[in-house]
Amino acid sequence: EAGVAQSPRYKIIEKRQSVAFWCNPISGHATLYWYQQILGQGPKLLIQFQNNGVVDDSQLPKDRFSAERLKGVDSTLKIQPAKLEDSAVYLCASSLGPGSAGELFFGEGSRLTVL
Amino acid sequence: AQSVTQLGSHVSVSEGALVLLRCNYSSSVPPYLFWYVQYPNQGLQLLLKYTSAATLVKGINGFEAEFKKSETSFHLTKPSAHMSDAAEYFCAVSDGGANSKLTFGKGITLSVRP
Numbered sequence: 001e002a003g004v005a006q007s008p009r010y011k012i013i014e015k016r017q018s019v020a021f022w023c024n025p026i027s028g029h030a031t032l033y034w035y036q037q038i039l040g041q042g043p044k045l046l047i048q049f050q051n052n053g054v055v056d057d058s059q060l061p062k063d064r065f066s067a068e069r070l071k072g073v074d075s076t077l078k079i080q081p082a083k084l085e086d087s088a089v090y091l092c093a094s095s096l097g098p099g100s101a102g103e104l105f106f107g108e109g110s111r112l113t114v115l
Numbered sequence: 116a117q118s119v120t121q122l123g124s125h126v127s128v129s130e131g132a133l134v135l136l137r138c139n140y141s142s143s144v145p146p147y148l149f150w151y152v153q154y155p156n157q158g159l160q161l162l163l164k165y166t167s168a169a170t171l172v173k174g175i176n177g178f179e180a181e182f183k184k185s186e187t188s189f190h191l192t193k194p195s196a197h198m199s200d201a202a203e204y205f206c207a208v209s210d211g212g213a214n215s216k217l218t219f220g221k222g223i224t225l226s227v228r229p
Contacts, residue, residue, distance in 0.1 A: 004158070042205050042221045043159070043217075043219050056216060103161060106159040107158050108157055108158045
């Protein structure tokens with residue numbers, strides 16, 4: 001069974017530029033999550049989708065971050081414009097959905113460096 | 116709101132020694148608790164989970180954890196460390212609800228000395 005796929009693995013940009021990350025969850029997983037992991041910290045939830053609807057985006061900086069999950073499968077996370085403090089690993093995860101008791105499957109992450 | 120606390124940022128043990136990584140949780144509802152492991156430049160992998168069944172949970176790679184409600188703890192142990200156990204370990208909590216999400220601790224880096 002294929003795991004959660006993410007791209008690109010690495011991205012370096014200048015501040016005020018834009019960047020987009022893509023995620024393809026495990027087939028059949030209804031719930032998709034984007035987490036931000038800053039060096040030395042645990043992952044922090046940015047946004048949670050149930051199929052193609054947003055369940056929780058309370059910690060998403062909506063002035064610069066946006067995310068969508070069209071057709072309830074793939075998802076894209078965009079940052080525009082990027083700030084230095086956005087340097088982090090962006091982790092995508094998926095789960096079966098209600099009843100999965102919070103067991104998430106993670107991709108390898110997309111490491112962003114903002115100069 | 117739920118949270119977990121992982122005291123300390125780094126633990127170093129000798130190969131063959133006991134591994135003990137501490138995690139304390141805070142939750143207003145019966146929690147679901149997890150330990151995840153992250154190897155360098157990789158995503159997180161589930162080690163084990165507690166979902167209100169047996170309080171002693173066995174996971175992959177010889178790890179286990181015990182849920183202690185009276186101590187609000189869910190410490191991770193392994194009797195004998197192996198060099199391949201060197202990684203970062205995260206404790207996480209969820210309420211297990213329909214839209215459950217994981218809240219992570221800050222993580223502990225485990226080093227294993229030859």
